[in-house]
Amino acid sequence: MVAEAQLKNAVPTDQEMIDFMVREARLIDQQRFDEWLDLYADDAFYWTPLEWDQTDPRLTCSLMYEDKLLLSIRVERLKGARTFSQKPTSRCHHVLQTPQVDSRNPAANNYVTWTPMHHIETRMDEQTLYAAWATHHLSVENGRLKIKLRRVDLINCDAAFGNIQLFM
Numbered sequence: 001m002v003a004e005a006q007l008k009n010a011v012p013t014d015q016e017m018i019d020f021m022v023r024e025a026r027l028i029d030q031q032r033f034d035e036w037l038d039l040y041a042d043d044a045f046y047w048t049p050l051e052w053d054q055t056d057p058r059l060t061c062s063l064m065y066e067d068k069l070l071l072s073i074r075v076e077r078l079k080g081a082r083t084f085s086q087k088p089t090s091r092c093h094h095v096l097q098t099p100q101v102d103s104r105n106p107a108a109n110n111y112v113t114w115t116p117m118h119h120i121e122t123r124m125d126e127q128t129l130y131a132a133w134a135t136h137h138l139s140v141e142n143g144r145l146k147i148k149l150r151r152v153d154l155i156n157c158d159a160a161f162g163n164i165q166l167f168m
Helices: 014-027 033-037 070-077
Strands: 041-048 062-067 091-096 099-106 109-123 126-141 143-152
Touching: 014 033, 014 099, 014 109, 014 126, 014 143, 033 062, 033 070, 062 070, 062 143
Parallel strands: 041 143
Antiparallel strands: 041 062, 091 109, 099 109, 109 126, 126 143
16 A cells, blocks of 8 residues: 655645646545545545536535545445445546646645546446546645545536446
C-alpha cells in the first residue's frame, strides 16, 4: 500500500497537486476506496450537478451531493459481502488529461484544480463512458492535501442515466 506523501512545504507545488489528482483516480480505479476516502477532509463534499452551469447543490437537484459520512456509507456498500447489486463488482478506468491548477491562495489555504477526463464504468456485459471535468477545491491539513469539494461536471449532465455505481 502506497502512503500519501507529506508535502515538503506548507504550500503545495503545482506538481504535487497534479500528482494528487492522478493518485486519486488511481485509487478509485484500483478500488482502494478506504484510501480514497482518506483523501477527503472531514467537512468535504462530492458533487455531481444535474444541470449545466449549476451554481448551488442545495437549491437544485443534483445527481450526487454527498458529505464525507454519505461517501463512507457508499464505500461500505461497495465493499459489502451482501451488496448483491455488486456481484460481480463494477470496475472503472479513468483517462485524465493533465490536471491544471486554476487558483492558489495560500493565505486562505485554498487551491483549485481542473481535470478533463473520461470515466469508463463496466459491469458484466455493460460498459458506459462518461466525459466530464473534475474541479477539486483542496486545502492542506497536517502537511497533507485534502479534498474539500470535488465537483464532477458531466458533459451530458441532463441525459437520462442508469445507475452510476462508482465514483468518477
